[in-house]
Amino acid sequence: MAYDLKQEEDVKEYIENLGVEYRFGCYKEKKPEVCHLLGDYLEAIKKDFDKAAKVFKSNCLDYKFGKSCLKIGNYCLVGRGKDKSDPNEALTYFEKGCELGEPTACLHAGMLLTATGPNVTIQRDIPKGYNYLKKSCDQNDSMACHYLSGMYISGVPKNVAEFNPHNPAKNKSIDYLIKPDMKQAFEFAKKACECGNMYGCANVSMMYKKGDGVEKNEAESKRYFQIATELQKAQETTKELKFQQGLDK
Structure with missing residues (x-):
């Protein structure tokens, strides 16, 4: 049947039939991809x-x-469809998703396990969290690569309370789970940039400018700054979320 999507009644009928198709594909044909689309449909x-x-x-x-x-x-993390937020339950699903090959699930698991702060309820586990982030970055998740770069820029102290971002000299004497390493930071920042993360590109530009973790190179610094600028402009024009984006690669 042909629909005239300029007509309100046709739009309503199309949307209802879409829901019927998704329910049939999920419940009768048992297709995981269609079940996911059904979830998106019910949500959006x-x-x-x-x-x-x-x-x-x-x-x-x-x-x-x-x-x-x-x-x-x-x-689970934001409390949608539940009475309240449950980060620990969220972590269970993120870990499951990571095991099933979903890189963004690996990212979220890694971030939860490495997070600090007064409202954090999950037991900090830097080695485990790092491995999730690395797995995500290896699958070209730009934010995971950017996050890892940041971990190497500042280092990850064993005792967070001992770290003082305003006193680098004092920080040299504290114990680190991951020591500051600008060469590693540069490599992860570059990977983040290659995967489309504008902040990663900006960091690469600054590292080339200062010679942090890489030999100074003014031309490369300018080139990566331009890439970061172009990515920022592109992001500003693509802020709207697309329905069915859950299946995009």
Whole structure:
């Protein structure tokens, strides 16, 4: 059937039929990809977060679909479809999604395990968190690479309370789980930039300018600054989220 999407009634019918197709593909044909789309549909079109959460959770656990593990993990983290936020439950789903090959799930697991602060409720585990971040970066997740670069720029102290960002000389005497290493920081920043992270490109530009972790090179500094600027402009024109983006690569 042809729809005239300029007509309101046709749009409504199209949307309803889309939901029917997704339900059939998920519940009858048992296709994980379609179940994920059904979750997206319930979330974005119907605004029924409780049902969307159930679909994402089932698709993660029963059909082992990594993107749905990421989704239900995010729901748990912000408390969507639940009474309140549950970071520990979120971590379980992120770890599951990472095991199933979803790089953003690896990123979120790594960030939760390495986070610090007064509101953090998850036991800090830098080695485990680092491995998740590295796995995500290896799969070209730009934010994971950028995050790893930052860890090497400042280092990761064993006791966070001992670290003083305003006193670098004092920080040299404290114990680190990951010691500051500008060469490693540069490599991860460069990888982040290559994967499209504008902050990574900006850091590479600054490192070339100062000679931090790499030999000074004014021409390369300018080149990476230009790349960062172009990425920033591109980001400003693509802020709207696309429906079905959960299946984009």
